Amino acid sequence: MAFLRHAAMVAWKDLRVELRTREILSTTVFFAVMLVLVCSFAFVEKVPSIADLASAVLWIAVAFAGTLGISRAFDRELHGNTMRALLLAPAERGAIFLGKTAGIVFSMLVVEAVVVPLLGVLFGAPVGNEPLLLVCLLVLVTIGFAVVGAVFAGMLLPTRARDVLLAVTLYPVATPALIAGIKGTAALWSPGDALPQTLFWIKFLVVFDAIFLAVSLWAFESLVVE
Numbered sequence: 001m002a003f004l005r006h007a008a009m010v011a012w013k014d015l016r017v018e019l020r021t022r023e024i025l026s027t028t029v030f031f032a033v034m035l036v037l038v039c040s041f042a043f044v045e046k047v048p049s050i051a052d053l054a055s056a057v058l059w060i061a062v063a064f065a066g067t068l069g070i071s072r073a074f075d076r077e078l079h080g081n082t083m084r085a086l087l088l089a090p091a092e093r094g095a096i097f098l099g100k101t102a103g104i105v106f107s108m109l110v111v112e113a114v115v116v117p118l119l120g121v122l123f124g125a126p127v128g129n130e131p132l133l134l135v136c137l138l139v140l141v142t143i144g145f146a147v148v149g150a151v152f153a154g155m156l157l158p159t160r161a162r163d164v165l166l167a168v169t170l171y172p173v174a175t176p177a178l179i180a181g182i183k184g185t186a187a188l189w190s191p192g193d194a195l196p197q198t199l200f201w202i203k204f205l206v207v208f209d210a211i212f213l214a215v216s217l218w219a220f221e222s223l224v225v226e
Helices: 002-021 023-043 050-088 093-122 131-156 162-189 195-225
Strands: none
Touching: 002 093, 023 093, 050 093, 050 131, 050 162, 093 131, 093 195, 131 162, 131 195, 162 195
């Protein structure tokens, strides 16, 4: 219970800062919306499969906006050297990692809540098909992406080229989760019975998230200390 309480305190700290400044949400939501708008003008009349296009645009927007949010969430800790203060707090390092990750997941889900209806309007994607499965895909991909991103962002925090290095290290590792999201969403928005294929990708994401969450909780302390 102490572990979860400390994680919740770190997440609530990040959320309070974000609610006061609205820096991450305004940047990531604007970036994701602009990307969807540009793609809608460029591709919507030239691609035969709207489901494939809309799912690809969704996860490209989420990945890019999520990278901005992850980078900014850890950059904040540089000001006033608050990352050192967090690490010196009487709490497990895993709880600090979990709290930071929860804040990132929340901001990414807000972006997705804006982008998904926009895809329905601009691309005609059937976003109302199996909403529970769509939510499962969104949440699972977001958790996996945020977990991987939080580990690398924490590790790269002291480096000067952290923004470039974050993208270089994050995307190769998080690509399986993004591919699962693209395939699962495309199947969900395609005509016909896509339930078996969607459930396969959901199961894959559950395993992916569990493995990387366990490894990240174990490795975070040594990575940030180094």
